[in-house]
Every structure is written in structure tokens, then in C-alpha cells.
Amino acid sequence: MTVDPLVERMRPFGTTIFSEMSALALRTGAINLGQGFPDTDGPPEMLAAATQALASGANQYPPLPGIPALRHAIADHEQRFWSLTRDPDTEVVVTAGATEAVAAAILALCEPGDEVVCFEPYYDSYAASITLAGAVRRPVTLRPAVGGRYEFDEAELRAAFGPRTRLVLLNTPHNPTGKVFTGEELALIAGLCGEYDTYAVTDEVYEHLVFDGVHIPLATLPGMRERTLRISSAGKTFSCTGWKVGWATGPARLVSAVQRVKQFLTFVNASPLQPAVAVALGLPDAYFAGFNAGLRANRDRLTAGLTAAGFEVFPSHGTYFVTADIRPLGGTDGIEFCRELPGRVGVVAVPTQVFYDHQDAGRHLIRFAFCKRPEVIDQAADRLKAY
Numbered sequence: 001m002t003v004d005p006l007v008e009r010m011r012p013f014g015t016t017i018f019s020e021m022s023a024l025a026l027r028t029g030a031i032n033l034g035q036g037f038p039d040t041d042g043p044p045e046m047l048a049a050a051t052q053a054l055a056s057g058a059n060q061y062p063p064l065p066g067i068p069a070l071r072h073a074i075a076d077h078e079q080r081f082w083s084l085t086r087d088p089d090t091e092v093v094v095t096a097g098a099t100e101a102v103a104a105a106i107l108a109l110c111e112p113g114d115e116v117v118c119f120e121p122y123y124d125s126y127a128a129s130i131t132l133a134g135a136v137r138r139p140v141t142l143r144p145a146v147g148g149r150y151e152f153d154e155a156e157l158r159a160a161f162g163p164r165t166r167l168v169l170l171n172t173p174h175n176p177t178g179k180v181f182t183g184e185e186l187a188l189i190a191g192l193c194g195e196y197d198t199y200a201v202t203d204e205v206y207e208h209l210v211f212d213g214v215h216i217p218l219a220t221l222p223g224m225r226e227r228t229l230r231i232s233s234a235g236k237t238f239s240c241t242g243w244k245v246g247w248a249t250g251p252a253r254l255v256s257a258v259q260r261v262k263q264f265l266t267f268v269n270a271s272p273l274q275p276a277v278a279v280a281l282g283l284p285d286a287y288f289a290g291f292n293a294g295l296r297a298n299r300d301r302l303t304a305g306l307t308a309a310g311f312e313v314f315p316s317h318g319t320y321f322v323t324a325d326i327r328p329l330g331g332t333d334g335i336e337f338c339r340e341l342p343g344r345v346g347v348v349a350v351p352t353q354v355f356y357d358h359q360d361a362g363r364h365l366i367r368f369a370f371c372k373r374p375e376v377i378d379q380a381a382d383r384l385k386a387y
């Protein structure tokens with residue numbers, strides 16, 4: 001058997017760029033600003049709660065929708081920060097990270113041939129999940145506009161909607177661009193959801209990492225609560241990306257659809273970590289403010305370093321990431337540039353062109369993560385200056 005056993009529709013999806021670049025970082029000893037994981041641990045109260053849960057028997061299957069304490073904490077957190085009221089028993093489901101929530105939502109809602117409107121560059125699992133469902137993606141391109149802010153063209157967004165549109169998949173704050181969708185942009189999206197009677201699935205894993213402007217959940221816009229599944233995760237907010245504890249919230253019929261698919265993907269996960277995430281979600285406002293302030297300072301530090309190294313840097317208004325144009329340094333292709341960068345100066349970045357269907361739009365753009373200790377960011381910036 002010489003043929004590739006992988007089903008045809010998944011063949012375009014190779015090893016993720018993160019695995020390739022992280023392996024390169026290990027091999028070369030370069031500083032890894034590629035993959036977005038923090039190099040410090042999350043809140044000690046959360047870690048202590050996990051240790052205690054592990055030692056006190058929380059090691060068997062938790063209930064399918066998640067343990068009650070966590071579902072209550074998720075509902076309380078949404079009320080506290082976004083004034084969204086959720087019934088913890090019917091409007092909240094715990095998932096194996098935001099990744100599973102997105103996959104389960106798409107598999108639950110899309111028939112083969114249905115269309116999903118999304119924004120490119122997109123988080124890499126989106127394209128794969130849409131393809132697994134047999135659905136079709138309709139990407140709308142985000143491009144740096146005047147001042148470097150990523151924007152989309154209204155006509156392009158309108159043209160992406162049609163009779164087969166089933167849902168809009170929106171990530172704000174946006175990875176990899178650091179874009180925070182404005183109230184005006186969200187109103188436009190909400191209007192089209194109403195006009196075409198579609199669902200919205202929102203990935204808000206960076207909900208606490210907005211540095212300029214404010215985070216507005218799409219579900220809070222008029223008419224959107226009833227048609228929106230809101231997804232988030234503990235990984236980014238509490239610096240525990242390896243825990244994979246995420247959730248989806250929304251009207252009971254949408255949450256129930258997600259749950260019915262999710263039960264046959266993983267069934268349940270992370271039993272001893274669920275009570276710990278419940279503790280973390282209940283931390284005082286000072287935790288969330290301090291976490292934001294730390295990342296904002298890192299954003300400023302890395303932005304200054306990249307600018308000094310000669311990149312054109314696009315302002316990041318949120319998330320763990322900042323993007324830059326390599327052309328001022330003589331680069332033309334981000335993939336080539338990122339493959340060479342560790343050998344040349346000992347830093348790993350990620351080319352964002354792999355997150356576009358229209359790859360030309362992102363050919364010269366690369367992404368750096370600033371969820372690292374300040375001294376690591378400074379060292380990376382020093383090395384990049386030698387480029």
C-alpha cells in the first residue's frame with residue numbers, strides 16, 4: 001500500500017507550523033517566540049487547588065457537562081465581566097479546551113456543504129474542523145490599514161454571506177493579528193447574522209487580554225444572545241495552556257447540540273483540573289487586571305524591540321501576539337524567513353501566511369509571541385537587532 005491512508009479532505013493539512021517551529025527551536029536552542037505558551041505558571045491558588053483535587057480522589061470521569069462547581073464559576077464569570085446571564089445547568093458545557101468546543105460546535109451545526117464565514121488569518125484548527133465537518137470556509141481577509149490596524153472590507157464581508165451560510169466563526173481578540181473587533185465592526189457582523197439567519201460561534205480565549213479598546217462579546221449585541229455560542233478557555237487567561245479546560249456557553253439548544261457531539265469526541269476531560277479552574281475563575285478582579293498589565297508591558301517591550309530591529313510592526317491591541325512585516329529586513333517569504341531565523345540569530349517566529357486561504361495577503365507577515373518573561377523578550381530583541 002503506497003497510497004497515503006489519510007482521507008483526501010485532510011491531506012492538505014500537514015504537521016502544524018507550531019510543531020515544526022517548536023522542533024526547530026529545540027534543535028537550535030533558539031528562543032521560542034513562535035508557539036504561544038507562557039513560560040511562567042498560573043495563579044498559585046489554582047495550582048494548589050489542582051494538587052489538592054488530585055490527592056483527594058477527583059480522578060474519575062466527571063459529569064458530561066463538567067462538574068457543577070466549574071459550571072457555576074463559568075456562569076458567574078460571564079455575569080461579572082460581560083453581564084451575560086447563564087443557567088449553569090443548561091447553558092454551560094465544559095470541553096477539552098477551546099479547540100474541542102470549536103470543533104464540536106462546527107460538527108454539531110454544519111451539514112456537509114454548509115458555509116462558515118471566518119476571518120483570515122485564522123486559528124489553524126478552524127480550517128481543519130470546518131473540513132472535517134464537510135463544510136466550506138468563506139474567509140474574509142484582514143489587512144493592515146492606515147496606522148497598521150488590521151481591517152476587513154465591508155463589501156467582502158457581505159459577499160461572503162449567502163443562502164448556504166450556516167454560521168460565522170469569529171475570534172476576538174484575534175490571533176495572530178492582535179486585532180480587537182470594534183463595536184461598529186461587530187454590529188455589522190451581527191446585522192448580517194440576522195439578515196441571513198445564521199449562528200455565530202465566538203472564540204474569546206483572549207477575553208482578558210485587551211490592551212487598547214474594550215472586549216465586546218458578540219453575544220451582548222441586540223438579538224445575538226439567542227444565536228451565539230461563546231467559547232473560552234482557562235489556558236490563556238490562567239497561563240495553563242497544557243490543561244485544555246475550555247467551555248461553551250449560549251442558549252440551551254445550542255449548548256445541548258455541542259454537548260451531544262462532544263460526548264463522542266472526548267466524553268469528558270481533566271477531572272482534577274476542573275475544580276482548580278473554578279477557583280481561578282473566581283479570583284478577585286486584581287488578578288485579571290494584573291495579568292493584563294503584565295502582558296501589556298510585554299507587548300510594549302517586544303513591539304519596541306522589533307521596531308528597533310528594523311521590522312515594520314503592526315500595533316497589537318490584544319492577545320499574546322504581535323505581527324510584523326519582514327520586507328524592511330529584505331525578506332519576501334515568511335516561511336523561508338522563519339526557517340532561517342533560528343540559525344541566523346537564534347529566535348523562532350511563525351509565518352502567518354499558513355493561516356490564510358489567500359496566502360499572498362500574508363506572505364510577508366510573521367508573528368511573535370510576547371507571553372514570555374521580560375528578560376527573555378529583551379534577549380530575543382537583542383538577538384534580532386543583529387539580523
Ligand SMILES: *Cc1c(COP(=O)(O)O)cnc(C)c1O
Binds near residue numbers: 232233241244246
Ligand atoms: C490558543 C487558542 C485556542 C486553543 O485553546 P485551548 O483551550 O488550548 O484548546 C483557541 N483559539 C485561539 C484563537 C487560540 O489562540
